[in-house]
Amino acid sequence: MTVTCEQTPALHKEKILALKDAIELLSGKWKFCILLNLYNYGTLRFKDLQESSVGITPKVLSKELQDLEENQLITRTVNNTKPVTVSYALTPHAIEIQPVINALVDFGLKHRSKIKGTPDQSDYAKCPIPLPSAPQDAK
Template sequence: MISIKFGDEKLCREARLALRDAIELLGGKWKICILQHLEFGTKRFKDLQEKVVGISPKVLAKELLELEQNLLITRTVNNTRPVTVSYSLTPHAYEAQAVYNALLKFGTQQRARVKAQLSHKSSSAERNV
C-alpha cells in the first residue's frame, strides 16, 4: 500500500489546499463528464449539449467557462455561417485523466459491492415475510 506521508499525521497546508482545489474544479455533476467527452476530440457547444445527456445550455456554458478559466480547455470561435464555437482540451487537461480513471475504477468496484449487498439484504428480507 503506497501512501503519501505528511509528517506526523498532519496534512500539510499546501496538500490540503491542492485537494480542495481539485475537488472544487472537478467536482459537481458535470465537469468530469464534459472533459471525458472532449477527450475524443474537439466538440462544438451543440455537440456537447447532445452528448452530455441532461445538461442545460445555461449550466453547460457555466461549466465550460470555468474549465476555460482554469486552463483545461480552449474556446475557439469558428468562421462558419451560423457561428459555431469549438472546445478542445489543453495539454493540462490530460492530467485530470488519472482522476477520471481512478474515479471510474472506484465507482465500478463500489457499484458491484453495493449491488451484492442489496441482493443479500433482499434475500434475508424474504425470510422475514
C-alpha cells in the same frame, strides 16, 4: 489496516490544501463528464457537448465551460461556419486530470458492481441517445 503511515504533518497539510483546490475546481455534477467526453472525442462543439452530457441545460453547460476555460483546462475556438460554431478542446494542462477521471471511472465501475448490484435503471433511462454525431455535417 490501521496503517498509521503518518507522513510529516506539513506535507499532509499541503496535500489537504491541494485536495481542496482540486475539489473546488472540479466539483459539481458536470465537469468530469464534460472532460471525459472531450477525452473520448477530442474536439466537440457546444451542441455535441450538450448531447453527450445527457441532461445538461445550455445555461449550465455554458457556465461549466467558462469555468473550465478560466482554469485553462479547455480551449474555446470560434469557427466561422455558416451558423457560427464553437469548438472546445482540452489543453495540455488538462492531461493532469486524466488520471483522476480514470481512477474515478474505475472506482465507479467497481463500486457499482459491489454496492449497487442493480444496473441503475434511472441513469440508463436518461441516456437514450446514439451519441456519435459527425462534427462537420453540412446540411
